[in-house]
Amino acid sequence: MKPRLLPSRPASAALAPGSRPRPGGIVVATACAAALAAVPAFGQVPVTLNGPPVQVRPYVPEPGLPEITIPQGTPNPFPSDPTSSGPSGDGSGDGGSSGGGGIVASSDALSTMLGTPWGAAAVANAQALGVNPSALAATCVIESGCQNLSGSLVQGAFQMMPATFTAMINAAVAQNSALASQIVAGLAGQMDPATQSIAAAEYLLQGAQYLQNQGIANPTVLDIRAYYNYGPVAGGQIAKADDSVLMSTYLSSAAMQANNISSSETVGQWRAAVTAKIGNAAGQTVMS
Amino acid sequence: MRVIKILALLGFSCFLHSASGHVQGLKAVRPIPGYICMLLTPEDELATVQSQLPPVLAAPSPTAQIVGYPTGTVFVKWPSHNIGGYAEMLRLNWQVGWIDASHLRPWHPMNNQNGKCVPSVMSDGNPGFGG
Numbered sequence: 222m223k224p225r226l227l228p229s230r231p232a233s234a235a236l237a238p239g240s241r242p243r244p245g246g247i248v249v250a251t252a253c254a255a256a257l258a259a260v261p262a263f264g265q266v267p268v269t270l271n272g273p274p275v276q277v278r279p280y281v282p283e284p285g286l287p288e289i290t291i292p293q294g295t296p297n298p299f300p301s302d303p304t305s306s307g308p309s310g311d312g313s314g315d316g317g318s319s320g321g322g323g324i325v326a327s328s329d330a331l332s333t334m335l336g337t338p339w340g341a342a343a344v345a346n347a348q349a350l351g352v353n354p355s356a357l358a359a360t361c362v363i364e365s366g367c368q369n370l371s372g373s374l375v376q377g378a379f380q381m382m383p384a385t386f387t388a389m390i391n392a393a394v395a396q397n398s399a400l401a402s403q404i405v406a407g408l409a410g411q412m413d414p415a416t417q418s419i420a421a422a423e424y425l426l427q428g429a430q431y432l433q434n435q436g437i438a439n440p441t442v443l444d445i446r447a448y449y450n451y452g453p454v455a456g457g458q459i460a461k462a463d464d465s466v467l468m469s470t471y472l473s474s475a476a477m478q479a480n481n482i483s484s485s486e487t488v489g490q491w492r493a494a495v496t497a498k499i500g501n502a503a504g505q506t507v508m509s
Numbered sequence: 510m511r512v513i514k515i516l517a518l519l520g521f522s523c524f525l526h527s528a529s530g531h532v533q534g535l536k537a538v539r540p541i542p543g544y545i546c547m548l549l550t551p552e553d554e555l556a557t558v559q560s561q562l563p564p565v566l567a568a569p570s571p572t573a574q575i576v577g578y579p580t581g582t583v584f585v586k587w588p589s590h591n592i593g594g595y596a597e598m599l600r601l602n603w604q605v606g607w608i609d610a611s612h613l614r615p616w617h618p619m620n621n622q623n624g625k626c627v628p629s630v631m632s633d634g635n636p637g638f639g640g
Contacts, residue, residue, distance in 0.1 A: 382557070384557070385557050385558070388558060427558060427559065431559045431578065434576075434577040434578065434600075434602070435577075435580065435600075435601040435602065436600070436601040436602035436603070436635040436636065437635075452556060452557045452558075453556055453557075453558065453559045453562060453578065453580070454549065454553065454554045454556055454562070454580065454581035455581055455619075456580075457579075457580030457581070457601075458580045458581055458582055458638055461535065461580070461601055461631070461635070461636070461637040461638055462535065462637060462638040462640070463534075463535055463536055463537040463629070463631070463637065463638060463639050463640055464534035464535060464536060465536075465640060466624070466638060466639070466640035467618075467620075467623065467624055467640070469618065469619060469620035469622070469623075469624065470618040470619060470620070470624035470626070470638075470640060471581065471582075471618075471619055472619055472620075473619050473620075474619075474620060477620075484620070488534070489534045492534050
């Protein structure tokens with residue numbers, strides 16, 4: 222168990238565009254047109270730009286096109302649902318694409334993380350380890366509001382214990398040696414958010430692989446949340462539990478108290494609460 | 510024509526469903542007979558990474574291939590099937606595995622009060638924890 226104090230911040234939630242028109246006959250096309258008329262059209266909602274666009278990472282460079290660099294800390298102007306306003310969302314939505322192949326899947330959590338001075342570095346670190354940046358962003362949002370917190374055993378923007386941080390940094394460098402140059406050495410790295418993002422991304426990756434081994438083919442941010450917070454022993458069970466089971470079935474009284482979970486809270490209620498906090502990143506996959 | 514209408518309605522409902530995509534929880538559908546829940550030892554419960562857990566092996570032998578690591582609760586074959594100190598168990602991906610029986614103890618909820626554990630087929634078709 223990893224008892225935690227979780228100063229969670231609510232994040233806005235949104236529906237994400239998750240469908241594609243399918244080929245079919247005239248009737249089907251008409252039905253889809255009717256659907257577009259009935260459902261809020263995501264593409265028709267105006268977006269007000271308040272910063273430069275998200276940096277595109279092309280697979281093949283376009284000849285003659287100059288390289289464009291976006292400064293760290295630039296806010297993400299494209300939240301996945303521009304109609305989302307504030308933290309009152311219901312957390313629904315599949316979050317769109319999973320960020321495969323270096324593509325950054327947008328989310329409200331990602332916007333929050335990119336609003337920090339170290340956010341862009343954290344995105345790059347997640348991608349270097351094959352982790353969806355939105356999954357990493359959702360972790361810092363719910364753990365600390367992406368603030369570099371200190372003062373307890375678990376510290377930093379990703380609220381990791383020192384032993385776990387050290388083990389994950391070592392594992393991450395073993396997996397991708399290029400990350401070594403990005404790291405603030407020793408436990409000092411615990412309070413460097415960019416360095417801690419490497420450890421957190423590695424922990425998410427290992428957790429996703431663990432959940433895959435438990436029969437969850439493509440773990441989501443919601444699936445892995447309990448693993449990150451409580452470790453594999455309880456995390457694996459909560460990810461595979463019926464909504465109606467009490468959280469106290471899997472967590473000690475100390476862990477319940479440390480995380481402000483009431484004795485009557487069910488797994489389903491906990492899932493809903495987590496989803497409300499991390500918004501539209503909840504349904505995104507952990508691995509990119 | 511009727512078939513086309515049905516297909517159109519089906520496609521329409523699929524479109525609406527995907528447009529309003531949501532995160533669904535799990536529900537236990539039915540128990541899995543022949544297995545009971547057992548807990549790992551208190552020492553195992555301190556694990557923060559999976560490699561600190563007792564491994565699940567492909568065969569009842571210390572030299573057998575490691576096929577994964579358990580959750581805190583293990584679905585153990587019942588009546589018990591132990592060979593050489595290893596207990597047969599059901600992994601959460603439906604595969605059978607073997608775990609060192611010395612790491613197992615009778616199941617109880619962590620709050621030591623209410624709660625039960627029923628090895629169950631879940632709504633996603635995989636094994637999971639019913640209560």
